[in-house]
Amino acid sequence: MTLMEKITSRKATVGVLGLGYVGLPLAVEKAKAGFNVIGFDIQKSKVDMVNAGHNYIGDVVDSDLEKLVKDKKLRATTDYDEINNCDVITICVPTPLDKFKQPDLTYIVESTKQIKTRLHKGMLVTLESTTYPGTTNEVVLPILEETGLKVGKDFFLAFSPERVDPGNLIYKTKNTPKIVGGVTPECTKHAKAMYEAILDAPVKVVSSPREAEMAKILENTFRIVNIALANEMALVSHRMGINYWEVIDAAATKPFGFMPFYPGPGVGGHCIPIDPFYLTYKAREYDYHTRLIELAGEINDSMSEYVVERLSDLLNDRKKCMNGSKILVMGVAYKGDIDDIRESPALKVIEHLEKKGSVVVYHDPYIPNFVHNNKRYESVPITKELLDSIDGVIITTAHKKRVDYKFLIENAPLVFDTKNVTKDIVQKYPNLYVL
Template sequence: MLKEKILNKTAVVGVIGLGYVGLPLAVEKAKAGFTVIGFDIQKKRVDMVNKGENYIGDVVTEDLQDLLKKGKIFATNDFDKLKDCDVATICVPTPLDKFKQPDLTYVVNTAKDIAKRLHREMLVVLESTTYPGTTEEVVLPILESTGLKCEEDFYLAFSPERVDPGNLVYKTKNTPKVVGGVGKKSTEVARMLYESVLEAPVFVVSSPKEAEMSKILENTFRIVNIALINEMAIVAEKMGIKIWEVIEAASTKPFGFMPFYPGPGVGGHCIPIDPFYLTYKAREYDYHTRLIELAGEINDYMPQYVVQRAMQLLNERKKCLNGAKVLMMGIAYKGDIDDVRESPALKVLEHLEKNKANVLVVDPYVEKFTFMGEERKTEKLTQELCKDADIVIITTAHKKRIDYKMVVENSQLIFDTKNILKTFGFFGENIVVL
């Protein structure tokens, strides 16, 4: 029955969690012809969606408004409406606590909410990144506590999200999808669902564990290689070697090399978090993931290293960081987006202020942000701010909305941790690159 509903697009799809993963997925499912109900505990998000007010960069506002007019999508915080859904997709946060231990509170609570409304011929898909085993060891028992049996009464699968905020080429619709079901029936139903929505291949794996591990592997690959190039950058600076030139030279090799770039650290909802889910799970098997933890240590050190370099640069000009006027350009974790989650720029700011620097933050994408429990506002970039600063530190590689020519012409000293100025062809004695 569910297969038929998916094929003729009469299935009602619920998407739980309307953030960077959930809202784009909800919109794409609605565009594919399904009726979609978006669930979120934040009333503000629910109200914005229902008014057609988009808050996610990867969603086209006109698409959302058109789908609302057609009645193909709406949002609610009334989880009883899950009873009306044939599919429930879980897209909730999976953060780490202060000890870098997985916090599955949102996943567990969502699974319990679904269990209260679970019915026969219902598909549940977990998309939130987590450690291998979560779908079968955490979500499945909660759902089967209802008396309904997976593969007999309902279906359960894991399909990792692959959202890359700000990516102009790959969006939800054209990014290949990985699917692993608890059994053959669950896998087949989940595969059919995603094939009916996406314009990309759906790769089927043996079980949810392989699907869960695939996402961990993707981001572990990145955190390790970023840590490698960050360490290379530190060593190269000590040896008087230009690391960006080294990377450019190495990139000419047509095989056996993939360029990664140094910076003030790693941020976002994936790279600083996901690998440590595997670290946690590996302990259950008496294995210590040394490489992952070392990579985390190196990347976590980079904000402090940036501030130490800034201190050194000021000292060379007979200035002290204590009391210096510092203009930080960028608080988002990535260029041309407004996302500050886990941003290394926040750590740079923390280290600067611990050293008694007077810091102003400029970010054309972020009007305000939370720092040390308080709301902070960003400044509007002006010539006066640049001229008045003892040092300008570029911490985010925004390619738009910033007049770098004006910054270069009016700043005494620029410490470019992202090498963004070279992208625009700016060089000068007042520019120092990480």
């Protein structure tokens, strides 16, 4: 039976390398589509949870995972020798930046090496990890071809960028359109068939992996640049005494030529603050300096320090010094109503507060504890006693559920809302300030 026949008949065994925010939802959807799925991860704790049917990713339905494991459609392992049993392998591993904002492809390279030693004829390999244009052809392909097998003939290789948006109630893995670019036409053909077999969404084919890789970078560069614009406009509006949130609402009434983006204490998540700098790195090879991306990054990175300075000014107006003040940070997740703290600007806000001598406590209904810079933090309950003991509150995450903002405002001496999450509270409070 050919690989194409295995894909169309759902008889292919599919492997997913990396069971995180991208990999686990993808593994679940592949299993729900009828494929036998093996999830691979170096963290035994994740593997054990999957095999027990216990979910740890917000975008996965608990009952779906439990049923798939029970029906033996999905299992997980740390044993990479099981790649030998797979017809299709998808790489969904992290692609972080180092301290110099240069790409760290360690996880991609190591995953590809694991595949190389088990690569066999008739196998499809797809890379979903976000990276710079050229990675599939220049990094992944040479490693796989060390086997002597020929791409497009003996095995197939393609890039298809992940488009996960944690907490999105409308678009999930299943119904989000896909982009696919194969190294050869046969690679594209097989990858397209695979994604069409599991998704209820269109699959857009592009000429090569490079176009698919660049499309993902463009998507997130579009966002980082527009968020930086929103942040800069907020800074200027504050100096001019203009309510920028009202400005955004007014501009958004235009039915064409405008899309609202919102300011805040910075940009978080694994995509927006990271992905554009993959292009910045790669562009240097072509003697090009991506000035707009780097400036956008500078503006967004500066916002955490800016909001702390604003809070310091508000405390000073009340004859309070930031040094020694007890500050409650409301929310450490990088976006509202999720439990993900990756690259969260709230962590930078906490760093700046502590550098200024503040005593920091935090509350997040989704994150009971976390470790940052080797220090452990525990979420504190919001009580009248707590609010009586603090000098100020800074809202850094727009959680719309599980937080009683009215109670917070009515009992805290000072509240600085950097996300405008209190906008629906009609009553005006003299102790409430908005970015």
